[in-house]
Amino acid sequence: MKKLLLATAATALMAGSASAQEIKIGIILGFTGPLESITPSMAAGAELAIEEINEAGTLLDGANVTSVRADSTCIDASAATAAAERLITSENVNAIMGADCSGVTGAILQNVARPNGVVMISPSATSPGLSTAEDDGLFFRTAPSDARQGVVMTEVLMDRGINSVAVTYTNNDYGKGLADAFEASFVEAGGTVTINASHEDGKADYSSEVASLASAGGDVLVVAGYTDQGGKGIIQASLDSGAFDTFVLPDGMVGQQLVDDIGSGLDGSFGQYPGTDSAGAEMFQELAAAAGFEGTSAFAPESYDAAALILLAMQKAGSTASADFKDHVMDVANAPGEEIFPGELAKAIEILKAGGDIDYVGATAVELIGGGESAGNYREIEIKDGEIETVNFR
Amino acid sequence: MDLLNAFITLANFVIVPAIAYGSQLALGALGVTLIYGILRFSNFAHGDTMAFGTMITILITWLFQSWGLSLGVFPTALLALPFGIAGCALFVLMTDRAVYRFYRVQKAKPVILVIVSMGVMFIMNGVVRFIIGPDDHAFGDGERFIISARTFREMTGLQEGLAIRTSTGITVITAIIVVAILFWFLNKTRTGKSMRAYSDNEDLALLSGINPERVVMVTWIIVAALATVAGTLYGLDKSFKAFTYFQLLLPIFASAIVGGLGSPVGAIAGGFIIAFSEVLVTYAWKKVLVYALPDGIGPDGLAQLLSTDYKFAVSFLILLIVLLFRPTGLFKGKSV
Numbered sequence: 001m002k003k004l005l006l007a008t009a010a011t012a013l014m015a016g017s018a019s020a021q022e023i024k025i026g027i028i029l030g031f032t033g034p035l036e037s038i039t040p041s042m043a044a045g046a047e048l049a050i051e052e053i054n055e056a057g058t059l060l061d062g063a064n065v066t067s068v069r070a071d072s073t074c075i076d077a078s079a080a081t082a083a084a085e086r087l088i089t090s091e092n093v094n095a096i097m098g099a100d101c102s103g104v105t106g107a108i109l110q111n112v113a114r115p116n117g118v119v120m121i122s123p124s125a126t127s128p129g130l131s132t133a134e135d136d137g138l139f140f141r142t143a144p145s146d147a148r149q150g151v152v153m154t155e156v157l158m159d160r161g162i163n164s165v166a167v168t169y170t171n172n173d174y175g176k177g178l179a180d181a182f183e184a185s186f187v188e189a190g191g192t193v194t195i196n197a198s199h200e201d202g203k204a205d206y207s208s209e210v211a212s213l214a215s216a217g218g219d220v221l222v223v224a225g226y227t228d229q230g231g232k233g234i235i236q237a238s239l240d241s242g243a244f245d246t247f248v249l250p251d252g253m254v255g256q257q258l259v260d261d262i263g264s265g266l267d268g269s270f271g272q273y274p275g276t277d278s279a280g281a282e283m284f285q286e287l288a289a290a291a292g293f294e295g296t297s298a299f300a301p302e303s304y305d306a307a308a309l310i311l312l313a314m315q316k317a318g319s320t321a322s323a324d325f326k327d328h329v330m331d332v333a334n335a336p337g338e339e340i341f342p343g344e345l346a347k348a349i350e351i352l353k354a355g356g357d358i359d360y361v362g363a364t365a366v367e368l369i370g371g372g373e374s375a376g377n378y379r380e381i382e383i384k385d386g387e388i389e390t391v392n393f394r
Numbered sequence: 395m396d397l398l399n400a401f402i403t404l405a406n407f408v409i410v411p412a413i414a415y416g417s418q419l420a421l422g423a424l425g426v427t428l429i430y431g432i433l434r435f436s437n438f439a440h441g442d443t444m445a446f447g448t449m450i451t452i453l454i455t456w457l458f459q460s461w462g463l464s465l466g467v468f469p470t471a472l473l474a475l476p477f478g479i480a481g482c483a484l485f486v487l488m489t490d491r492a493v494y495r496f497y498r499v500q501k502a503k504p505v506i507l508v509i510v511s512m513g514v515m516f517i518m519n520g521v522v523r524f525i526i527g528p529d530d531h532a533f534g535d536g537e538r539f540i541i542s543a544r545t546f547r548e549m550t551g552l553q554e555g556l557a558i559r560t561s562t563g564i565t566v567i568t569a570i571i572v573v574a575i576l577f578w579f580l581n582k583t584r585t586g587k588s589m590r591a592y593s594d595n596e597d598l599a600l601l602s603g604i605n606p607e608r609v610v611m612v613t614w615i616i617v618a619a620l621a622t623v624a625g626t627l628y629g630l631d632k633s634f635k636a637f638t639y640f641q642l643l644l645p646i647f648a649s650a651i652v653g654g655l656g657s658p659v660g661a662i663a664g665g666f667i668i669a670f671s672e673v674l675v676t677y678a679w680k681k682v683l684v685y686a687l688p689d690g691i692g693p694d695g696l697a698q699l700l701s702t703d704y705k706f707a708v709s710f711l712i713l714l715i716v717l718l719f720r721p722t723g724l725f726k727g728k729s730v
Contacts, residue, residue, distance in 0.1 A: 171703070195678075195696060200703060204632035205415070208676050209702045211407035215678035216696055228530070233633075241406055242543020242555040261532075 021063045023320050025050060025310060026087035028098035028108065029303075030074030035100055041288075041297035042123060043069060045363075046097045046307035048291050049345065053311050056346035058353070060315060067307075072099040077107035084112040094320045095310045096120035097303065102127030102173060109139050119322040119329070121310055123302035128177050131370060137326050142302040142309070142366055144274065144376020146174070149250060150181030152272055152378045152394050153222070154189050157248065160270075163191040165248070166218035168209065168234055170225040171198040178224045178250060194218040201229035206237040214243035222248040227255040232262070239265040247271075249381075259386055266383045270391075275379030276365040277393045284342040284363035301342075301363030302374075308345055308362060309333055315352045333368040335359040400685035402554040406543070412673040413666075414562040414631055417569035420665030421624035422642065423649035424576065424658055425617045431593045431656035432613045433494070435507035440621060440646060442518035445639035446485055447622025448629045449526045451478030452533045459535070467537035467560070469630055478626060483618035489514055490614055498610070515640075522636045531634045534561055554685075561631040572623055573662060576616070580658065585612055593656070641706075645672070648709040652716045654723025663724060668709050676702045 027046050029039040050065045059065065068091045070083040080099060087093045096118060099105040105125040113120045114136055121140045122130075128147035133139070157165065167183060169175035175198065183193045195216035199209045213221060213234075221244040225231025231253050238244040239262070249258075249271030259266055275281075284304060288295025295301065310325075312332045317325035332348075337357030340348040348358045360366055367375040380392035422444060429437040437443075454474035464470050493514060497507055539545075540563050543555025580586040585608075592599040592609045600606060625639060632638075649668045653660025677698065684692035700708070716723060 197701065198703060202635070202637060204628070204635055204638040207407070207411040208673055208705060211411070211673070212676070212678040212696065212698060212702055214407060215403075215681040215698075217681065240538075240559060241557050242547075243407075 021060070023059075023063050023065045023311075023314065024091060024093040025065060025067045025307060026070060026084070026091065026093035026096040026098070027067050027307075028070040028072045028080070028084055028087065028096055029100045030104070031069065031071045033072075033074035033076075035074045038298050038300075039100060041293050041295075041300040042100065042303040044291065044293040045284075045288070045295075045300035045303035046123075048287060048293075049304045049307040049311070051291075052287075052343065052345045053308075053349070056349060058346060058349050059311060060318070060320070063320070065311065067097075068093060070098075072101070072104045072108070074101040074104060077104055080104035081107050081111045084108040088112060088116045088118055093118070094314070095322060095325075097307050097310065098122060100124045100299070102130060106130060106133060109133060109135060113138055117322050119310065119313075119326045121306040121329070123306045124299040126177075127173060128181050131373060135371065137372075138322065140306075140309070140329050140368065140372035142305045142362075142364060142374050143299065144374045145181075146178040147181040147185075148374075148376040149178060149272070149274075149378065150183075150185045152376070152380075153182050153248065153250060154185045154191070155394060156270065156272055156380055157186065157191065157220075158189055162219050164194060164218050165191065165220050165222050166194050166213045166216050166244070167196045167222040167224065168199050168213055169196070169223075170230055170252075171200055174252065175224045179222075182222065182224070182250075192218075199225065199230040199234055201226065203230065203233065206230065206233040207241065210234060210237040210241055210243050213238070214241065218244075220244065220246040220248055222250070223253055224250050226252050227258040232258055235262055235266070254381060254388065256388060259383055259388060264386065267385060268383065270380065270382040272378040272380045272394065274364075274376060275390075275393070276377040277379075278361060278365035278377070280341045280361050280363045280365060287343055295363075304342060305360070305362035305364055305366050308342075309360060309366070312340075312345070312348055312352065312358065312360060315349050330368050330372060332358055333360050333366050396685045399552055399554045400682045402546075402552055402556050403682050403685065406554065406556045408673050408677055410556070410558060410562060412670045414565045415673070416666035416669030417565050418624055418628045418631065418665075419642075419645055419649045419669050420662040421569055421572060421620050421627070422646040423653065423661035423665050424573070425620040425624070426646055426650040427653070427656055427658060427661040428613060428617055428620070430650070432589055433498075433507075433610065435504045435511060436647070436655075437617075438508065438511045438643065439489075439515035439518055440617075441639045441641070441643035442515050442522060442636075443482065443486060443618065443621040444625030444628070444642065445522045445634075445636050446518055447478050447482030447618060448625035448634055448639070449522050449636075450481035451475055451622060451626045452526065452531060452629070452634060454478060455533050465536060468564070469534050469536045469561070471533055471626055471630055472564070475623065475626055479619045479622045482622045483615045486614045486618045487611065489518075490610065519636065519640055522639075526636070528636055531629075533634060534630045536560060559631070561627070565627045565631055568623060568627060572620065576620070577658065579616075585609075589613060644706060645669075645709045648713040651723055652712060654725040657723065657725040660723050660725030667724075668712060671712055672705050672708045675708050676700050676705055 027043050031039050053059050072080040102125040105122045119138050124143050126143050126146045128145045131145050167179050169179035223231045247269040251273035254273045284301050285295035313325040313328040316328040337359040340358050340360045342363050365377050369375045378394045379390050381388050382391050426440050451474045454477045455471045458470050540558045543557040547555040588604045649664035650661050653664030679697035
């Protein structure tokens with residue numbers, strides 16, 4: 001009996017070492033649910049990085065990387081947890097690229113990734129709450145926290161000499177997280193937030209919300225909402241009643257449709273949304289076009305970077321075990337080292353093999369800060385004559 | 395000067411919006427109250443009847459716009475309104491024929507008709523979304539302002555501006571005209587009198603030779619007209635979205651019940667009471683108080699009783715208080 005057990009164990013070990021050249025990456029995104037329109041491009045972005053590595057064939061002495069997709073649903077934490085559980089227990093993935101929405105990402109991190117000790121890198125979870133979540137060093141994200149946007153927005157306002165603002169946000173995790181982060185950083189910088197009030201989406205009439213905002217006063221109105229929802233209603237009602245004429249527009253509010261709908265009233269308003277002037281963005285778009293998907297689709301570049309970081313960290317650690325390579329994700333992402341752009345993953349592997357250092361720039365100018373989240377690059381925009389113009393990068 | 399500024403602020407953010415909203419609610423509540431008074435049930439489908447009438451008006455407006463027809467400074471929708479009313483009347487008459495008549499012949503209890511009207515509500519809701527979609531539609535055109543905040547400031551030299559939108563002006567004027575016609579019709583014409591007689595006592599009315607089917611038909615046509623006008627004005631003033639019309643049901647019923655179900659005067663009073671309380675209770679008084687009070691005494695806080703999120707809660711609360719202490723409403727309608 002003992003012999004049999006030993007033999008079995010030995011076989012298992014053999015099997016284990018034989019398949020060490022097989023690396024599996026779980027791609028868990030909301031293929032159904034509110035994000036179903038952008039997740040296909042996100043997955044394609046991640047798979048593009050995997051394909052690039054496979055073509056080079058040099059990773060960890062010729063390991064072959066495969067990917068397995070799973071559905072996070074974006075909103076259903078228990079379904080997402082079950083999907084991630086399946087990836088780890090039955091598919092034996094080495095790392096997870098995902099999840100997408102902040103809520104399910106937190107659930108998978110706590111219920112699956114941490115108990116099993118598997119690294120996960122999210123391309124799109126932006127909730128500030130994830131910055132402080134317990135993660136045993138396993139969780140990273142190539143998307144910036146909304147707390148970072150709060151800081152950037154503060155800088156934009158301060159540089160324009162505005163230090164008294166009213167804030168209204170759409171009543172959900174995104175709106176509240178962003179509004180609170182902004183208020184904290186703006187007050188710290190010496191500004192005054194006269195009111196920080198929520199609005200509900202999907203109403204016809206926002207005149208009473210605007211009445212409160214107007215009563216509180218402020219030089220400009222920060223609208224942390226959505227272009228086709230309450231955010232638009234608030235701006236229209238403010239212009240109609242003469243309550244505010246200049247608006248600050250965070251990422252959810254930057255859209256040509258809004259500018260077209262509101263018209264000249266929006267001229268002079270400004271804001272910011274994630275974006276970079278790094279050459280990597282353009283290179284990624286070319287690669288994406290060649291692979292047949294939309295490279296400008298939201299969070300597709302971040303997905304490419306997330307997958308690339310996982311694989312490069314594995315190379316740096318010389319191991320596919322999460323416990324080994326989790327400490328190397330920050331190394332490969334940040335300086336010092338040679339800058340690596342999209343399409344240069346093979347070169348990165350060569351440098352790492354030679355014992356050199358790399359600074360992965362990728363499609364989104366990745367720079368991981370804090371507990372492993374993107375520092376975030378923002379495009380400062382201003383509305384001029386009905387056009388959204390980029391005036392600065394931050 | 396400061397007192398004047400305080401008043402202008404109040405007028406701009408409270409009085410003008412509340413008058414417009416109150417007129418829209420009053421027209422809606424009139425429809426509810428007429429059905430309750432004459433057909434004797436609470437019509438839950440009223441919000442969606444408004445949505446249906448408005449939808450027809452919007453479709454016709456788009457048609458006119460594509461033809462290049464317009465009313466100059468006035469919104470084209472006013473031109474399309476009669477067609478909207480006709481379409482809506484046709485639709486509710488068909489509904490009456492197909493659904494309500496069956497229960498009326500059986501002399502079904504009012505509570506059954508209420509449930510039936512909920513079914514009709516869901517179907518209408520679906521029909522509207524199916525035809526025009528669940529999205530927002532802004533269909534106002536023409537001159538946007540009678541007077542804009544900026545013009546007002548420049549004209550008067552005051553710090554505060556007062557904006558009056560064209561849609562607000564049209565809402566109030568149309569509401570006055572419609573109400574005047576309705577009261578004249580109910581009080582002076584033969585058909586109006588027979589409707590009131592039917593409402594007071596069905597059996598006596600039948601004995602005196604009033605044709606009940608005709609009364610029912612006329613009632614539905616008037617209700618469709620009121621609903622379409624109310625819905626179109628609301629849509630012009632705010633924006634059209636099927637779901638928000640469904641949500642309007644609550645303040646409309648609150649208005650009708652507060653005023654006294656079955657009482658047209660009550661419906662109008664109720665509409666304004668609900669509108670003003672919704673706006674006043676959730677208004678942040680800071681700016682007005684800072685202007686009105688002597689320097690230094692004005693509040694630092696917002697001086698806001700309830701956050702604007704609780705707007706609907708205010709209508710609920712008034713509804714509860716009235717039902718508890720005066721179930722027949724302020725103007726002695728029928729008890730609910």
